Amino acid sequence: MDSTPTRTQVIAEHKRSGGRIAAVFPVHYSRALFRAFNILPVEVWGGGRTGNAGDAHLQAYTCSVVRGVLSAHLTGMLRDAELYCVPHTCDSLQGLGSLFLDLVDPGRPVIPIYLPRDEGPAAVAFMASELRAIYDRLAELTGSRPSDADLQRAIDRECEADSVLAAMLELQGRLALPARAFYAAARSREYLPAEQFAAAGRRLLETTVRREEPAGVPILLSGIVPEPEEILDQLDAAGASIVADDMACCGRRNYAMSTNSDPFGRMAEQILGGPPDSTRGVAVERRLAHLLSLASARRVRAAVFYEVKFCEPEAFYLPQLRRGLEEAGIKTLALEVDISERPSHQIATRIEALLETLA
Amino acid sequence: MSTVVAIGADAGSTTTKLVGISHDGVIVWETIEPTEPRMREQLERLLATIPGSGGSAGPTVPVVATGYGRNLVDTKHRRVTEITCHATGVYRSIRSSGTLIDIGGQDSKVIVIDAAGGVVNFAMNDKCAAGTGRFLEVVAARMRESVQDFAALALSSPEEVAISNTCTVFAESEMVSLLAQGHAIESISRGLHRALARRVASLARSAGAVAPLMMSGGGAHNVALRALLENELGAAIRLPAKPQLMGAYGAALLALRRAAA
Amino acid sequence: MSLANQLRYHLNVSIVGNSVLRLQRWQGEWQMSRPGSWQNAHIAPPVAVAPRLKELISRHYLKGQYAHLGRKVAWVTSGAPVEFLVALGYFVLYPENHAAVCGIRRMSESLCTAAEDAGYSPDLCSYARTDIGSVLTGKTPVGKVPRPDVLVCCTNICQTVLFWYRVLAHHFNVPLIVIDTPFLYTEATERAVAYVKAQLEDAVIVAERVAGRSLGFDKLKQATRYSRQACELWMKIMECGQHRPAPITAFDEFFHMAPIVEMRGEAFTVDYYAALLAELEQRKANNIGAVTVESKRLLWDNLPVWHRVRWLSEMLAERQVALVASTYTNAWGELAHLVDPERPMESAATVYLHPILNRGTGHKLKTMRRMVDDYQADGVILHSDRSCKPYSIGQIGQRNRLADELGAPALLLEADHNDPRAFSNEQVATRLSAFLELLEK
Ligand code: SF4
């Protein structure tokens, strides 16, 4: 995807054409809703060299994603965004949203989005009402009121992009690409407009050599976000091939399709019908069944849980998921990182040792 | 002396160990040095000193490198992690499945070994120094004692101060205040060793430890730690003849296996 | 329950158990009444009703021990609507409270370790680790904890409880009722209330199925009425702390709050608080302070440090400092006015959306400001609880604003409510002393 524009280019281009930018924090929200208002959601997962300015407001036991996001804001890295959107992902992001609303002046509107922790009709109805309320907020901010048909069209475009992402994930491990390149492509969904992502993704699928079998030991990668990216190089170097993805930023947003004629209901059903995710608090059995089916479909030999330190949603599930996978003959390895730091030597050693045990 | 047919090099963070073995897997040559800042040069120099193995041109026999600096050896040599090497070395020395505990300066590892000598599972301590040998080094140094003497003090004490915090930073201030409160250094030392043993025992249980227990690495020489670990885990610990060399020895065995293959 | 089991339950709990506990209480009361039985010069003797509290709590756990003889058992989060469970005859157990008891009795460390041994990260909430450790090892300081038939998790205190209860549901293989309460960044919306109400109605259906009986509306109203009365009394009890000298401190409240958390909706809880309030009114009239000499008054934010309550309370009392209120204990009283026994379901939906932990950092700041005023506090201690992110995130800004606006010293105290390993006596003692020196200036 050499011709894929960078984040900065996309933002500049979108602004030039008269659009607005929303910085969106992890994990679940509706891209279509923003796009219908000509607002491009650009996601911020807290990685990269954000520094530690966030320490002025957050205790050291807050995860590095949240601290990274706040640092990015405080150091002006998000200055292009006209508004912030904070999904209610976990206690820590809840805290960040609340800080922005009450204690740390964000200098722009902040829109929190609640994420129901249930999937029944009441939850879908609430999520739809939540999205409708955000619609009203955005209408007020932009002065435009996209019609239901506009919304449906925006959703269609996202569905299209989602199906390209799904195809990429399906072939992950068989595409002759370094892991880093694969994730750079898949994660460009975090800032590219859906139509550009779909086009670039299709190009990638057409032009990349496909292998019959993965080059290395097939593994499943689970966690929130694969940062810092050195981790992906380390997996490659140790002889692993990531063939299945259960990352919150990627595979867990391989959303369900819905044909609901109400656009808000449709968006809600898509999010709540997505793959089981820790931050949605789904039952352990469902997450385990999902991982087991991914593992058996792709003949996975080991699962690597790449976790952000202090991430409670992830950490609670780990022991039971690991036990379930081990019982099915799949080795597991849990790694814990601060995404703002380079992975330690020890992480590389653990990865290599895992692959040695599979040799 | 029989000739060296395979070499293992363990470039650890504090010491660098090299072992040469004969074709039947017996250690016939060994060396151990503190690790120097220029690890690459040190490794090259040491490899050149191995008797009858090629001199300055480097060894002609197979070499496996392990440890922190394993990636610094010439790329023609194989690199294997400490996990596999320690397991291989200890399995060959003790000839038993079980759980190997290796308490090093930077890392503590627990490795579960199956009946064929393979690694079933392993666990390593998390980032902080709590639960590693570093913790004791820091407090012993603060007491102006060697780690060995500090351990001996612990064993000489029938009493034990309860210390639950193994954060190295906290422990130091905690210890100073315990001394100020008039606690004997012996019982403080015992309390600190207990705290470390607890951390490691917890790591072992999380890895699914099975008996017998075995130990390798520098921590194996710490009598107090050993005794308290046995006590915490309720099983006896077996030691290989040369605990500190197990990483290098395992590496040499893997080199030999590769040569034979 | 079968007749035989009914008899056995009655015999063990109502006859033998109650008599033993009553006897113990009398002994306690007698001992307390003897001159010279109280040795601490800085802290006033405990209230005379204290042995009754002990009796209540022991009886609660005793009922739990024999619950298997015929009562269904629900494990619930501390902020969960409990009235419908009480009305359905459930024995209700609060893992958080149980974990706190483990903390007070110095068992939490070993239980946390047991959970960590099973792979649970030491960074998880220490209540959850204590509870999971207790579940896995069967160890508890209360004799025996009954297995749940149903789990009820309300996210109005944190999302953490949801993940924790998912773990429990998988472990016990029992139904989990989730009551998802949208976080209130600002005000509650009607749609949020409707969403919670819909879930409550679903919850009742599941709870009825597990209990094998249907919910009597009168019983629900009755339980709700007791709940409201208990909450009102609890609020008045805490407000006694506004008197100078304060007849009760937050340290005392940390213990006296047990019934309002885990025995809400019961008549005996109302009686207990009425008795406690009467005694405190008496103390107020006689100007008896909980701290013998009260020079300074402080507000506490966040959970108690359960494993150090006594240590901290003695340390403050020696310096003539009374901890006159806490946002934590306040949380169980401040919503009393929203409880409407005539509309139990509707009002529950509103009440259970509004705990301080389900509201923004600005709301908490406002609450603290108001409490500083109402209780005439000279300063604030904000316990920065490594285990509890929803309560702790925002404290840095809250501390700064309180200090700036009030010119009152405010201290951020790093600790953990239930894991003693994350606590350094030395460091805390030094910081606290420095803070108290500031206060005395
Ligand atoms: S990494 Fe975990 S704790 Fe941090 S923001 Fe993401 S979900 Fe929340």
Ligand code: SF4
């Ligand atoms: S202490 Fe905090 S994180 Fe833990 S259960 Fe309570 S509210 Fe949740």
